[in-house]
Amino acid sequence: MRLGLDIGGTKIDAVALGDDAAVLARVRVATGFGPDAVVRNALSAALQAAEAAEVSVAALTSVGIGIPGIVDATAGVVRHAVNLGLGELALGPILSEHLGVPVRVENDVNAASLGAFHLLGLAGSMAYLNLGTGVAAGFVNDGSVWRGARGTAGEIGHIPIDPAGERCACGQIGCLETLAGGGWVARKWGGEAELPVLEVFDAADAGDERAVALRDELVGGAAAAVRILVLTADVETVVIGGGVSNIGARLLDRVCASLDELARGSQFLGSLELPSRVRLVPPGQPVAAIGAALAGVAESEAIGA
Amino acid sequence: MRLGLDIGGTKIDAVALGDDAAVLARVRVATGFGPDAVVRNALSAALQAAEAAEVSVAALTSVGIGIPGIVDATAGVVRHAVNLGLGELALGPILSEHLGVPVRVENDVNAASLGAFHLLGLAGSMAYLNLGTGVAAGFVNDGSVWRGARGTAGEIGHIPIDPAGERCACGQIGCLETLAGGGWVARKWGGEAELPVLEVFDAADAGDERAVALRDELVGGAAAAVRILVLTADVETVVIGGGVSNIGARLLDRVCASLDELARGSQFLGSLELPSRVRLVPPGQPVAAIGAALAGVAESEAIGA
Incomplete structure (x- = not known):
């Protein structure tokens, strides 16, 4: 199972995806403002989504994040996410250390692109x-x-x-x-x-x-x-x-x-x-969160390869 | 050695490239108008370029063609090359049959793109x-x-x-x-x-x-x-x-x-x-013909793979 988090200007939309890419659980958490709040709420969203899907975080394959701003996907760093109060944040490494699973960070539009490609x-x-x-x-x-x-x-x-x-x-x-x-x-x-x-x-x-x-x-x-x-x-x-x-x-x-x-x-x-x-895009679907989860898988496969 | 032909509105620019991608010979031939003339003059340009490089056509690795119009690179077919009088022409298969070597057809701008990428x-x-x-x-x-x-x-x-x-x-x-x-x-x-x-x-x-x-x-x-x-x-x-x-x-x-x-x-x-x-782009270089030759190699490698 893998998680996907779509971190938006007001809320974090988190989904747990099964191995067939079906949405098993979905939770929403307020985003907050600034690096500390965003990291804390992203962790909370991940833990709540895992709990809702009845899986331990350690058993997750990967976590994927979609977030606005300029993203260095290799380093897991986001820059210039002005609406979130983030100048530069190594979100991938920080979340990965807390959660103990591979975390992939993608620009939110790129994450939604992957989600749309899959859903359609x-x-x-x-x-x-x-x-x-x-x-x-x-x-x-x-x-x-x-x-x-x-x-x-x-x-x-x-x-x-x-x-x-x-x-x-x-x-x-x-x-x-x-x-x-x-x-x-x-x-x-x-x-x-x-x-x-x-x-x-x-x-x-x-x-x-x-x-x-x-x-x-x-x-x-x-x-x-x-x-x-x-x-x-x-x-x-x-x-x-x-x-x-x-x-x-x-x-x-x-x-x-x-x-x-x-x-x-x-x-x-x-x-x-x-x-x-x-x-x-199919209406009513958490397309960016699903895409973020799929991006996370791509990364963990690359790590495993 | 591989050949590259840049078929333009007035002339065909043909080069022979060594294995280090250096230009060993270059010839120019009038293009003519309509499918028969274009095929005949392309064959002539290929034979002359091979002769100028002192190689037999049978010993060539590949021939690449750059030509205006909509190109189906997989089928080797060019369409709507209006300035050359071509509606639809299976240029790749025809030249390949006459020359006995793999022939790759690319749109002329795509061929020049490959040439510029290499030359720079x-x-x-x-x-x-x-x-x-x-x-x-x-x-x-x-x-x-x-x-x-x-x-x-x-x-x-x-x-x-x-x-x-x-x-x-x-x-x-x-x-x-x-x-x-x-x-x-x-x-x-x-x-x-x-x-x-x-x-x-x-x-x-x-x-x-x-x-x-x-x-x-x-x-x-x-x-x-x-x-x-x-x-x-x-x-x-x-x-x-x-x-x-x-x-x-x-x-x-x-x-x-x-x-x-x-x-x-x-x-x-x-x-x-x-x-x-x-x-x-570097001045005075037959960039599209060089790129066409490189495209030909890519194809022959794919065939060999």
């Missing part, structure tokens, strides 16, 4: 397009994550696609994230809704012109992201995940319609058959 | 940014080409980066190629120069305002291409090649200056250290 039963190459507060992507090929030369692969949210666009928090103009990032949509929309992007979709359906404009901008940005991922890496499948993907088929259908419209204007783009290559 | 003595991950008539890229990781799921990886010339830009031949608006493609620069500049982009750089140095604008557009497009390649795939190195790269250091220095300026406006972009990751 994919083969070959896939990009996971995370539409959350920000926009980023992860790449999986034949079950392995492509992290890039410096661990920053998939930072497509900061590709500028409109010189007349808005200034992004990163300092550039017209980044993809300013169109398709949930944080941007929420700020432009205003209000106090718990799921502002869903409120925008509902208001657009009801005919609100400002909501229609914001919705179409988000959909157009998501379609542009799919186009960039396929024109660059030529992945077979693009899986849309992240908080915004909870809108479900209403989002996917509009993204595919947008890609269809682009293809009508370009035979070349049409030949890429983009709409048929886009999928939604 | 690189390790890890690299993108080859081909600034020719059009714009495309190839990816090499640890000496292996990433072709993508459908053989179309690296078609970054058709990523739109300006909704207010010009309509590309592909039907989309504001494609990278409309800024950084040599064909676009030549058309906008006009005249009959043999090397129009070089003429534009010279005229810009002499203070011609129209030339300055075109040069800066090309440089900005090349910098945007580097940014897309690193933000998506996070390759360690981007090597600029293709006809436009013959401008040399005058091009590279301006692209790096443009990337430096972008970094001044964005700490995030600055952290990627883009200028230090860009290189020029």
